[in-house]
Amino acid sequence: MTVSISFQLNGTPTQLEVPDSQLLSEALRQGGSTGTHIGCDTSQCGACVVHVDGQSVKSCTLLTAQVDGKSVTTIEGLANAEDMHPMQQAFKNHHGLQCGFCTPGMVMSAIDLVNHHPDPDEKQIREWLEGNICRCTGYHNIVKAVQHGAQMMKEV
Amino acid sequence: MYDFTYHKPSDLNEAGQLLTNDEAKVVAGGMTLIPTLKQRLAQHSDLVDLSAIAELNGITQTDGVVRIGAMTTHSDVHHSELVRSSIPALADLAGQIGDVQVRNRGTIGGSIANADPAADYPAAVVGLGATVHTNQRDISADDFFTAMFETALGDGEIITAVSFPVPDKAGYAKFANPASRYAIVGVMVAHTQGETRVAVTGAAGSVFRASEMEQALADDFSAEAVRSIAVASDEFNSDIHASAEYRGHLVSVMAARAVMAAG
């Protein structure tokens, strides 16, 4: 069976006819938004985190049908034109990534954090990134990047 | 995932109608159901999404009772000013579930319907002496959880809300699995209108009340009163995370910490 849905994808009205059982992570990647990564596919690693109506969620654990009428933001929707989003820039500046696989999810979770706590301390950052697993960095530079990214987000 | 037909009814009657088909299943936050479907551990002909039914969402308080709609997310309970001021232990418990993204989707109705032996909310429902409302009846907390992953809900019965009487004092402490955050042991203690309750999750197949601890706390509501009480652990869960004996030990430690958290 298929279902017709319409939603905002990174600000663009989008209509899709999708299988009822399709996952949002699959729809996004098939549509070319391959910045949304699928790591564990079991709701644990956070590589697939996107925002739905401004809240961070794991897109591998959401049906595409469930975002009908909603607004979805992926990592591709953050930057405008050439400039990186301040949080992306902060990850670059602080070497908050090595292989980069976890990074899109980390950035999406970090922005949700800053939207709730504009000046997060280390404890808050580590709590908010509980659902994002990184196998490379050891997290220290990610925490630094998020702290700095939060400050840079105030300047734009 | 096996294929299914997705429905998003806008009222409870329509949802109830769709669920008269016994191959149909409710989906709430999907944080347990979708992973289960992905692993092909379950197959349903139809999924009935409750998210468009407005009356299932939200938190209200009347006459000393906090009522939380079944579709209210863990994040909404955690961040609710109302819950924070009336039952801070419940706001804290909700904030300790999983991670931010799980809390942004997972719901109280889904959590208790699922009755995972390691879930947090069952300890709150039993510990605070809540009432579970469904589209058919009201079920008291003590009758709701019947066994591991089993509840008193009938086929197609929908949880609509959970009512928590505001306690005089309550506290929750859990020893979390560091990977999933599920409770290896979690204990809710509460003193409500002369009644003391101690509910334990994570340790056994289903949440249970530690009656010896309840009696001790009724006489003396202090951490010392429960710390030395050992619960029988022969029937407790035993897995790679913790042996039954260790879980038994944790029950006393978490009970004491919960009493301290209750203040």
Ligand SMILES: Cc1cc2nc3c(=O)[nH]c(=O)nc-3n(C[C@H](O)[C@H](O)[C@H](O)COP(=O)(O)OP(=O)(O)OC[C@H]3O[C@@H](n4cnc5c(N)ncnc54)[C@H](O)[C@@H]3O)c2cc1C
């Ligand atoms: C990575 C991860 C970590 C987690 N950590 C924790 C944790 O630390 N502590 C914890 O307690 N939980 C934890 N969970 C579980 C989480 O809390 C979910 O909220 C919970 O599993 C189910 O809620 P849901 O709304 O997602 O329900 P769903 O997955 O949508 O549904 C679960 C079951 O309940 C039924 N159901 C749902 N709503 C209703 C209703 N209103 N009436 C009748 N039946 C209904 C469904 O049919 C299904 O059988 C974790 C989950 C994940 C993925």
Ligand code: FES
């Ligand atoms: S791919 Fe979604 S949480 Fe890992």
Ligand code: FES
């Ligand atoms: S940078 Fe490789 S997983 Fe995080």
